[in-house]
Amino acid sequence: MPQIFGMYMHAVMERAAAEAQAMGSKDIEAEHLLLAVAREPEATTRELLDSAGLDYQTIKDALQSEFEQSLGAAGISVTDRDMLRPRRSIRRPSDAGASAKLVLERGMAAVGDKKDLRPAHILLGLLELKAGTVPRALALAGVDRDELKARTRAALPRAGR
């Protein structure tokens, strides 16, 4: 199992780096991990996301809405839609930013032993974020974070909850 988690983690980080690059980000952040998790065909995580009505495109749209709504909260209205579109960066980020590190830290805090790590722990880490882009985007997508968190915990082996 640790090997399976390692492979999953590697795949997620690769996808997250690609998402970060496509969105013009300097580092891999929590929102890129969320998009990567949604793209990864891992059964448990996929089922959990499905149950909350989340797929890759829904998350992508919610992130864009969060960006526009946050600008709106500052009283900024952008009429040039092109300025709201992410610009791909030339370099693929390789480092995890502060928010992504927090996701991994919180997801892995649930296990005492690394061998108990499962792919759903990354989703759990994402759901453990209390402030910032990811929880705001999830709220905009109509997700009950606490409920999804409880279901994610229930889907994990007892030692990893």
Added chain:
Amino acid sequence: MTGIEVPASPDPDERQDPGERLAAVVAMRRLADRMEDAAVEEAMRAGWSWSEVAEALGVTRQAVHKKHAKRLIAAGVRLRRRT
């Protein structure tokens, strides 16, 4: 030119929670980065030098070069060689 409108002062009756205000900061930084990318590209296409762009942004020539050169070259912008 930028298509961005900012009100002179926020309405005091519409006090937001801190989370919303902090999210606005994050979003504005991202928007500022995108505006910088677009504006620097526009200036370089119009024949501005690195030094002129750096002076306009209030940063060093090295900083602006490091941040934008690769991207502009990849975008096919013809860059002035010196100054």
